[in-house]
Amino acid sequence: MSFLRAVHRTSRAARLFQRSYAADAKASAAASSSAGAKDAEDAPRSSCPPNTVLIGANYLKNQPAVLALPDEDYPPWLWTILQPQELPDDGPGGKAEKVRLRKENRQRIRDQNFMKTQ
Amino acid sequence: MSKALAARAQQVRILIAAGKAAPTPPVGPALGARGVKSMDFCKEFNARTAHIEPGVPTPTLITIQPDRSFTFITKTPPTAYFLKKAAGIEKGTGRPGHETVGTVSLKHVYEIARIKATDGHLKHLRLEAIARTVVGTARTLGVEVVP
Numbered sequence: 001m002s003f004l005r006a007v008h009r010t011s012r013a014a015r016l017f018q019r020s021y022a023a024d025a026k027a028s029a030a031a032s033s034s035a036g037a038k039d040a041e042d043a044p045r046s047s048c049p050p051n052t053v054l055i056g057a058n059y060l061k062n063q064p065a066v067l068a069l070p071d072e073d074y075p076p077w078l079w080t081i082l083q084p085q086e087l088p089d090d091g092p093g094g095k096a097e098k099v100r101l102r103k104e105n106r107q108r109i110r111d112q113n114f115m116k117t118q
Numbered sequence: 119m120s121k122a123l124a125a126r127a128q129q130v131r132i133l134i135a136a137g138k139a140a141p142t143p144p145v146g147p148a149l150g151a152r153g154v155k156s157m158d159f160c161k162e163f164n165a166r167t168a169h170i171e172p173g174v175p176t177p178t179l180i181t182i183q184p185d186r187s188f189t190f191i192t193k194t195p196p197t198a199y200f201l202k203k204a205a206g207i208e209k210g211t212g213r214p215g216h217e218t219v220g221t222v223s224l225k226h227v228y229e230i231a232r233i234k235a236t237d238g239h240l241k242h243l244r245l246e247a248i249a250r251t252v253v254g255t256a257r258t259l260g261v262e263v264v265p
Contacts (some may be wrong), residue, residue: 046223046224047265048223048224048226054204055206056202056205056222056229057203057204057226059171059200060170068223068225069225075226075245078227081250093256
């Protein structure tokens with residue numbers, strides 16, 4: 001689990017680094033987006049080229065095939081949902097603290113439960 | 119205050135293939151045991167799911183009143199069903215987090231989230247939040263989400 005987190009962290013760092021060269025990256029990323037998913041993970045562009053048929057999205061009868069749109073047509077938050085949300089620190093009693101405490105409490109319960117089985 | 123308590127309405131949650139409800143198990147016994155005429159339910163269910171592709175699993179919540187009348191609500195198919203279809207797999211992995219059995223694009227996730235957002239019990243959530251839950255489901259299935 002922590003290994004997975006480390007993997008996400010490094011790709012996000014690479015992403016931030018690459019955004020500073022947005023002008024150049026965009027041209028090259030567009031060219032290589034159909035080539036492979038490896039490139040796409042670095043830049044906020046999709047590995048799914050526009051007008052591919054999205055298979056899972058049809059469940060109504062006689063529904064026309066759902067096509068992938070070009071990357072610009074999707075809301076900007078879509079490219080960030082694979083990373084955990086960054087909550088700004090609002091000081092004591094704020095949302096960030098609540099989330100952190102909840103996480104710690106749950107982890108403590110899990111650890112205690114595990115220790116009881118030992 | 120010494121009136122006998124009226125029996126509560128019962129609820130049955132069941133997953134039925136759209137357009138293919140039949141009095142046979144699992145639908146028959148589940149409803150028959152609570153006094154509902156399964157034929158009536160099947161006809162009404164098939165009529166209400168006529169617009170859905172036949173065979174798509176549809177979660178339904180059936181509320182049965184003490185006088186054996188019933189009402190039911192249908193919801194959107196399970197997220198896992200959409201993800202498995204998009205990734206082209208039959209079953210998720212037995213070891214999530216360790217094994218990956220398929221890949222799905224963020225655009226798939228977006229479309230699946232759009233479908234789920236039509237569900238009544240999710241309409242108060244932002245689309246971003248729903249998309250994150252879809253990503254979570256993909257994780258438990260062993261399906262990797264690629265941008």
